[in-house]
Amino acid sequence: xxxxxxxxxxxxxxxxxxxxxxxxxxxxxxxxxxxxxxxxxxxxxxxxxxxxxxxxxxxxxxxxxxxxxxxxxxxxxxxxxxxxxxxxxxxxxxxxxxxxxxxxxxxxxxxxxxxxxxxxxxxxxxxxxxxxxxxxxxxxxxxxxxx
Numbered sequence: 234x235x236x237x238x239x240x241x242x243x244x245x246x247x248x249x250x251x252x253x254x255x256x257x258x259x260x261x262x263x264x265x266x267x268x269x270x271x272x273x274x275x276x277x278x279x280x281x282x283x284x285x286x287x288x289x290x291x292x293x294x295x296x297x298x299x300x301x302x303x304x305x306x307x308x309x310x311x312x313x314x315x316x317x318x319x320x321x322x323x324x325x326x327x328x329x330x331x332x333x334x335x336x337x338x339x340x341x342x343x344x345x346x347x348x349x350x351x352x353x354x355x356x357x358x359x360x361x362x363x364x365x366x367x368x369x370x371x372x373x374x375x376x377x378x379x380x
Contacts, residue, residue: 237306254270322340
């Protein structure tokens, strides 16, 4: 197995920004901010980076708020979690656009809740599902041994 590494503080910053943007979107009824967050998460997934990595690189690190905390981890698990979160937000913001507030904000708060769990406890629910799907052969995960 080829070890991979992930900067945990980049992930934490990403989660904090996602939570902040979505809460601001909810408080001020800014559906565009929910769409923007979904778009950033999906684009970040395509480019294999946390959605708001530039905030971490160009603001958080230079100001000394956090420095890299690189640990062995599977970046694909975090990419999968970000992708699923982005899909939830895309669906939620679409509901909101069409005036369906309850399902729209419910999906948005699912993402807020899961990002909060990850930020506060370090447990990534999306990563957990990624590894569970890997165990049943849905796709190859880094923690599987070659056959």
